[in-house]
Amino acid sequence: MRIPPFLTQRLAISCMWIITALTLGVLIFVVAYILYHGLPLLTWTFLSEAPRSMGREGGVLPMIVGTLWCTALAVLVAAPVGVATAIYLTEYTREGRLTNIIRFGADCLAGIPSIIFGLFGFVFFVITLGMGFSILAGSLTLAIMVLPTIIRTAEEAIRRVPQSYRDVSYGLGSTRWQMVTRVVLRSALPGICTGIVLSVGRCVSETAAVMLTAGAALGFPRSALESSRTLALHFYILSREGISMPLAFATASVLILAILIINLSAYWLMRRFVTKVV
Amino acid sequence: MTVKIRSENLNLFYGQFHALMDVNIAIKPQAITAIIGPSGCGKSTLLRCFNRLNELIPTVRTTGRILLDDHDIFAPDTDLPRLRKRVGMVFQRPNPFPLSVFDNVAYGLRVHAMRSSRAEVEAVVESSLRATMLWDALKDRLTLPALELSAEQQQRLCISRLVAVEPEVLLMDEPCSTLDPGATEHVEELMRTLARQYTIIIVTHNMQQAARVSAETGFMLLGQLIEFGPTRAIFTNPSDRRTEDYVTGRYG
Numbered sequence: 001m002r003i004p005p006f007l008t009q010r011l012a013i014s015c016m017w018i019i020t021a022l023t024l025g026v027l028i029f030v031v032a033y034i035l036y037h038g039l040p041l042l043t044w045t046f047l048s049e050a051p052r053s054m055g056r057e058g059g060v061l062p063m064i065v066g067t068l069w070c071t072a073l074a075v076l077v078a079a080p081v082g083v084a085t086a087i088y089l090t091e092y093t094r095e096g097r098l099t100n101i102i103r104f105g106a107d108c109l110a111g112i113p114s115i116i117f118g119l120f121g122f123v124f125f126v127i128t129l130g131m132g133f134s135i136l137a138g139s140l141t142l143a144i145m146v147l148p149t150i151i152r153t154a155e156e157a158i159r160r161v162p163q164s165y166r167d168v169s170y171g172l173g174s175t176r177w178q179m180v181t182r183v184v185l186r187s188a189l190p191g192i193c194t195g196i197v198l199s200v201g202r203c204v205s206e207t208a209a210v211m212l213t214a215g216a217a218l219g220f221p222r223s224a225l226e227s228s229r230t231l232a233l234h235f236y237i238l239s240r241e242g243i244s245m246p247l248a249f250a251t252a253s254v255l256i257l258a259i260l261i262i263n264l265s266a267y268w269l270m271r272r273f274v275t276k277v278v
Numbered sequence: 279m280t281v282k283i284r285s286e287n288l289n290l291f292y293g294q295f296h297a298l299m300d301v302n303i304a305i306k307p308q309a310i311t312a313i314i315g316p317s318g319c320g321k322s323t324l325l326r327c328f329n330r331l332n333e334l335i336p337t338v339r340t341t342g343r344i345l346l347d348d349h350d351i352f353a354p355d356t357d358l359p360r361l362r363k364r365v366g367m368v369f370q371r372p373n374p375f376p377l378s379v380f381d382n383v384a385y386g387l388r389v390h391a392m393r394s395s396r397a398e399v400e401a402v403v404e405s406s407l408r409a410t411m412l413w414d415a416l417k418d419r420l421t422l423p424a425l426e427l428s429a430e431q432q433q434r435l436c437i438s439r440l441v442a443v444e445p446e447v448l449l450m451d452e453p454c455s456t457l458d459p460g461a462t463e464h465v466e467e468l469m470r471t472l473a474r475q476y477t478i479i480i481v482t483h484n485m486q487q488a489a490r491v492s493a494e495t496g497f498m499l500l501g502q503l504i505e506f507g508p509t510r511a512i513f514t515n516p517s518d519r520r521t522e523d524y525v526t527g528r529y530g
Binding site for chain 2: 094162164165166167168169170171172173174175178182183186187
């Protein structure tokens, strides 16, 4: 039997609607469920106090600070290295064996489970380099973990810059470096920022990699060389060790809201910036 | 007769493909020279030799000489940024940077660190926009994104951007091919004005345009410069059969 085309069209559209609704539905359900359980406990004291009795009472301020430290340091390390790699791959070298190896390496790195990065960070940064459980070791591990994301998104963004901009820039007598910094990076900036924002999200929500490197200290971190527990890890420990499910949900709510705020402000900044430049 | 640019036995290969064959041409200063020919004849390639922009393509190999004011631009001591500052290029599609009008014109100045103070940069931006007759239209809108201008204004802006770095030669690669007839007329008028000061080489597939603006014309076919001489002679009394066929519209 042949199905008439208008019917297949209808069917296809309804299928896509259902699938989209399902996907969004699951996402909304998860977020709503967490916020439903967590938001009632989300008070100013929870945000502004340190945890007491292993996290059964008190708040999560040290974890917020630790998360910010780890994420900021990780991105500060990974972004310049990643963007520089992307520039090298696209502007400073011709396609060949070397670029393929670098790209293949980055792709492999992207597919490795984060616990493996954690293990590497533990062996290399924590023990071999003697950093101990510390924000520094944690953020360096995170930096390696998000590096592939930054490299590939930056590379894509740089490739999308029209060739004519390069021709004109050379035509006006600029050097390659001037061309890259003044024209290519400027046009590619929104794409590069998207990659960095994605990485920030991954750093904030990472658990396994920081557990083995940044440690799980409950105290307020006073320097990057001290151990600190991130929000995601705090949530994991509260729920996994049966310390306090309600406060685990409250912590998860903070995490979700934090990611929301980071993404919204990043997009807002980017739009402002993009409309200014382009 | 003075000559601004002279090519001697210029050959160019894209990999195995022989794109330019023994091109010998002598470009007069402060005049417009047109290069005509059917698509793929190598006229744009020839143009891109004069500022060595072809070298951005990995497989290109060039032999022969190009003399700019009697100095070989392929000599090893050639300062490429300086060469390209002296020999500027206007491209087929208007291609301003996604920056403001002001920053587009100031781009070259900043690249070459030619002016230090803001006031000096502003003065050059103004004179460059005046040179292309854009100043009156844009003087109050210098912060406008250049991509919001009309196609004609964008192309004029690209010429302003070039003029700002005080070049000696302007290479124009089909500068009007994306413009409407009115805008084309305006840009041609601009070219005539600019030719009092600059040496202009224009590549065009529009024979009428070559006839209207240029003093001398070269006809290219399959990588060879078939004929080169005063524009009037090329169009009314060509000495080569192939030139005659082309300018009378028998092919191309």
